[in-house]
Amino acid sequence: MTERALVARVREHVHGFLRDLHGQGLRVPVSKQRVFLQAIEAAGPRDATELYWIGASTLTASRADLEVYSPTFERWFGAARARPVPEREFPDEEEPAPRGKGDEAPFAAAPGGEAGLEAGFSERVGRPAFGTASRDERAVLALLRRELRGAVPTVRSRRRRPARRGPWIDVARICRESRRSHGEIVTLRRRNRPRRQRRVLLLIDVSGSMKQHSAAYLRFAHAMVGCLDRVEVFTFGTRLTRVTEPLRARDVDAAVAALSEVVLDAEGGTRIGPSLQEFLGNARHVTMARGALVIVLSDGLERGDPLPMEAAVRRLSLLGHRLLWWTPLACDPAYQPVTRGMAAVLGSVDALAGVRDLRTAYEQVQTLARE
Known part of the structure; x- marks a missing residue:
């Protein structure tokens, strides 16, 4: 067999393995597949065990992913020798320390975490597609509109x-x-x-690690803008974007679709601290937060220095009436805010709750109404 034919056969075998992962339910985006192939070329694995761990570190983001990945790898490449799972393997369990100059890893994580499972540094500039609301989502949105007026705290005029x-x-x-x-x-x-509703400030994370939840969060923001008098909505990933005006459109799908022309950093990297500091650096924006119910919808996976994030969240907490942090990770009963960013801001947050879709958002709105 010629060298060219051998390379083609190996390439087809590897791509067949990646297609099988997709068929088994492990959705690996093209960006992660590219990093996997680049890592193979850079590291030059000598046996199945090294190849196994290259794939595990680039193609999986949770233990559930690993349970799908392991048997699929064994079918295509044979069994790998046992090796303990590193404690810092998964970003939802522990956040890796920022790398300095000279610390470059042999291969980097996929920029932006397009599968919606990792936080990244890089910026992705493009037009995201948030999709349309399903029938069930529209039904939940109708319930939300009825509950929201009674859930927002009031203040004396x-x-x-x-x-x-x-x-x-x-x-x-x-x-x-x-x-x-x-x-x-x-x-x-x-x-x-007389009493009137407090201002509401929504800060929505649209980075790659939140890709699976961003559309639902934006539909929730549309419901708030439509039925409350004083609501301001900002998105952040690698930059801060005010999206209140596009969300005033009557139809939820039209409003969210219009955001694809405005929110250009969706599905990119994560810069929570700098984005919040940019918000606080604008005097007009600070007025929006003063005395408001502040809701941050983010997983809190800050990949950089957590100190700017900690300082910004502390100031937001002091400015606002209450600061609520809603994260999809907290929907897991075993979730603990142990990453550096969340551990740093936990003392400034009035309530930490799990919200991953419109139904869980509706449950939190009901909790606000009862309070």
């Missing part, structure tokens, strides 16, 4: 309004009415400060 009861006498109104009765005061009119 600064302006005084005419009221039946109140601590202030409405002198101007009394004088106007007394003209009809020749100067006699018939009814003592009063003024009060």
Whole structure:
């Protein structure tokens, strides 16, 4: 067999293995497949065990993925010698420390984590496709719109309004009415400060590690913008983007589709700390957060220095009425916020809850209403 024919046969075997992984339910995006092939070329595995761990570190992102990957690898390449699973293998269990100059790994993780399972550094500029809402999602959105008004906390208005009861006498109104009765005061009119809904600030993570949940979060934001008076929505991945105006469209699919022209960093890297600091660096944005119900929808997988993220979240907590952090990882009962970013901000967060889709968001809205 010529060298060219051998290379073609090996290539077909490897691609057959990747197709089989997809057929077994392990959805590996093209970017991760590319990193896997580059790692094979760079590392030059000498046996099945080395090849196994190259694939495990580049194609899997959780222990569930590994349970699909292992038997599939064995069918295509044979059994690999046993080796303990590294404790820092998976990003949802422990976050790797940032690499400095000279620390480059032999092969890097896929930029942006397109499978929606990893946080990355790199920026992906393009037009994301958020898809359309299903019938079940539209039904949940209708329920959300009914619950949201009663779930958002209220605050006393600064302006005084005419009221039946109140601590202030409405002198101007009394004088106007007394003209009809020749100067006699018939009814003592009063003024009060009525209650109104607090401002709501939504900060939505659209990075690659949140790809599976971003569309549902944006539909939730559309429901909020449509039924509440004072809502501001921002997305962040590698940059901060205000998306309140596009979400004012009446139809949820039209509103979310319009975001593909605005949110250009979706499915890219993760820069939570710098994005939040950019928000706080704008005086107009700070006004939006002051006294507001602040909801951050993010997995909190910050790949860089967690100190900017910690400082920004602490200031957001001080500015707002309450700071809620909703993450899809917390839907797992065994979840513990042990990554450096989440461990650093946990003390500034008023409530940490699990939200991965519209139904779990509806459950959290019901919890807010009860509180």
